[in-house]
Amino acid sequence: MKYCTKCGASNEDQARFCANCGQTMPEAAAPSVEPVIEPIVEQPQAQEYIPSQEASTPVREDVSAGQTGSYAGPVYTAPQPPVSGPVDSTAADKGSNPATLWLILNIVSTVLCCCTNIVSIIGIVFAALGMTAFNKGDAADCESKTKIAKIMFFVSLGFGVLSLIIGLASGIISSLSEYGSFY
Amino acid sequence: MTKRGKIAAAALGAAAVFAAISFLWVLKAYPQVIYDLPFDCVWLTYTGHYCAGCGITRAVHHALNGQFYAAWRMNPFLSVVLPLGGVLLVWEGTRRLRGRPSIGLKPWMGWAFLVALVLFTVLRNLPMPPFCYLAPTAVG
Numbered sequence: 072m073k074y075c076t077k078c079g080a081s082n083e084d085q086a087r088f089c090a091n092c093g094q095t096m097p098e099a100a101a102p103s104v105e106p107v108i109e110p111i112v113e114q115p116q117a118q119e120y121i122p123s124q125e126a127s128t129p130v131r132e133d134v135s136a137g138q139t140g141s142y143a144g145p146v147y148t149a150p151q152p153p154v155s156g157p158v159d160s161t162a163a164d165k166g167s168n169p170a171t172l173w174l175i176l177n178i179v180s181t182v183l184c185c186c187t188n189i190v191s192i193i194g195i196v197f198a199a200l201g202m203t204a205f206n207k208g209d210a211a212d213c214e215s216k217t218k219i220a221k222i223m224f225f226v227s228l229g230f231g232v233l234s235l236i237i238g239l240a241s242g243i244i245s246s247l248s249e250y251g252s253f254y
Numbered sequence: 255m256t257k258r259g260k261i262a263a264a265a266l267g268a269a270a271v272f273a274a275i276s277f278l279w280v281l282k283a284y285p286q287v288i289y290d291l292p293f294d295c296v297w298l299t300y301t302g303h304y305c306a307g308c309g310i311t312r313a314v315h316h317a318l319n320g321q322f323y324a325a326w327r328m329n330p331f332l333s334v335v336l337p338l339g340g341v342l343l344v345w346e347g348t349r350r351l352r353g354r355p356s357i358g359l360k361p362w363m364g365w366a367f368l369v370a371l372v373l374f375t376v377l378r379n380l381p382m383p384p385f386c387y388l389a390p391t392a393v394g
Binding site for chain 2 (some may be wrong): 178182
């Protein structure tokens with residue numbers, strides 16, 4: 072009787088491959104009385120070893136040909152890819168929220184461009200939603216909402232500046248015609 | 255950003271700064287430009303109510319002349335929000351230019367501003383004191 076170096080299943084002495092896992096069996100048969108497996112030494116690709124047994128521990132007495140599926144020897148875990156969750160916690164921790172600037176700008180434009188403050192209010196709403204999306208780690212949603220907030224700001228600013236220019240020009244003309252000069 | 259883009263951005267920025275300074279100078283020096291506008295606010299004319307921004311131009315004029323109480327009485331809410339917004343804007347802009355993280359504003363602050371804006375608009379149109387003191391009032 073010899074034992075597979077990969078899965079620990081018992082095989083016939085003449086077996087060239089493991090009946091359980093297909094691993095190539097060593098040519099020399101292991102001693103049948105007190106067989107020793109050395110899976111740790113022979114498998115350098117193993118990533119994580121749970122030290123339930125030492126490498127030199129003799130094979131358990133209850134491992135036999137009929138129990139190949141219930142082998143409870145050393146446990147190996149396959150290499151796992153790095154887990155990437157939906158939340159980009161690195162970006163959130165940095166606090167580099169792109170919507171913050173547009174929230175402030177829309178608040179200021181709400182104040183200054185009161186003729187078009189409904190546009191700025193929409194901008195504030197989308198900037199706040201963009202900040203929330205950023206905090207949740209949804210970068211695409213944050214970007215789309217920030218873009219809308221940005222557009223709202225520029226629309227508000229454009230109309231606000233236009234109305235101020237018209238208002239001031241009208242005021243200057245009115246003042247000049249009424250007083251002749253400013254003083 | 256390309257070299258041409260940087261030049262365009264710099265030119266646009268310089269023009270904006272020049273326009274802002276010119277505008278503030280007109281507001282500071284020529285109050286009759288504000289008070290003698292040939293038309294009234296469309297919102298005020300047709301609804302008879304003050305909007306949240308009513309009085310902000312006169313408030314800026316008073317503030318630029320150092321009359322902060324008069325500015326406060328014209329629009330108390332925006333007399334606070336405007337300087338605060340300016341400070342936040344410079345702060346955030348500076349951090350961005352230096353490549354540092356944003357200032358710690360939270361989304362609820364945006365919602366809180368909107369609620370305060372609506373609340374202020376409603377309250378300043380109530381005819382009884384103390385709310386009527388929130389309406390644009392000329393002092394001095």
